[in-house]
Amino acid sequence: MGVIQTSTGAAGRRHKARRRHLPMAEINVTPFVDVMLVLLIVFMVAAPLLTVGIPVDLPQTQGEALGTDTEPLSVTIGADGTIQVQEAEIALDDLLPRIEAILQIDPEKRIILRANRDAGYGTVAQVLDRIKRAGTRHVALETKALEETGI
Numbered sequence: 347m348g349v350i351q352t353s354t355g356a357a358g359r360r361h362k363a364r365r366r367h368l369p370m371a372e373i374n375v376t377p378f379v380d381v382m383l384v385l386l387i388v389f390m391v392a393a394p395l396l397t398v399g400i401p402v403d404l405p406q407t408q409g410e411a412l413g414t415d416t417e418p419l420s421v422t423i424g425a426d427g428t429i430q431v432q433e434a435e436i437a438l439d440d441l442l443p444r445i446e447a448i449l450q451i452d453p454e455k456r457i458i459l460r461a462n463r464d465a466g467y468g469t470v471a472q473v474l475d476r477i478k479r480a481g482t483r484h485v486a487l488e489t490k491a492l493e494e495t496g497i
Contacts, residue, residue, distance in 0.1 A: 401424075401462075403425070403462055403463045403464065405463050405489050405490070406489060406490045416455075416456070418455070418456035418457060418458045418486075419431065419432065419445075419448060419455055419456065419457045419458070420432055420457075420458050420460060421441075421445075421457060421458070421459050421460070421473060421477065422460045422461075423459070423460070423461040423462060423465045423469055423470055423473055424462055424465065425462040425463075425464040425465055427465065427466060427469045429441060429469075429473060431444055431445075438469075438472060438473070438476070441473065441476045441477075442476045442479060442480055445457070445476065445477055445480035445482065446480045446481065449480055449481055449482055453481075454483075454484065455482070455484070456484040456485075456486070457477055457482050457484065457485045457486070458485075458486050458487075458488050459473065459474060459477065459485060459486070459487050459488065460487075460488045461473075461487070
């Protein structure tokens, strides 16, 4: 009978050593997914805080909210009389040309006028006059819903 020898000599060790140092062909995406989830949470928390504008204390009414399918143009009057179109502050004299330019692009654009409760009546009337002179047919005044006091 013949004797079978198993070789665990230098050739066998080289083969195992070579196999141990081969590069891994798989991509580990777990760290990437973790980073993406953290960024998603950061952006979800930070997005509402990025809205800048004039703090407005709206008057309260019992009217119903208007349904809208497109984003209206927001004109805001602060308590100190500053005027903003969307987020850009604008002078009263520049309001009419700005609204006219916007209405040339979209003649059916709805305009929401937001005026602080402490804003002067004259300023509100001047802004509303310029909005109407620009040729809009859809303008509304924004108010807060009247809170029930139980009285």
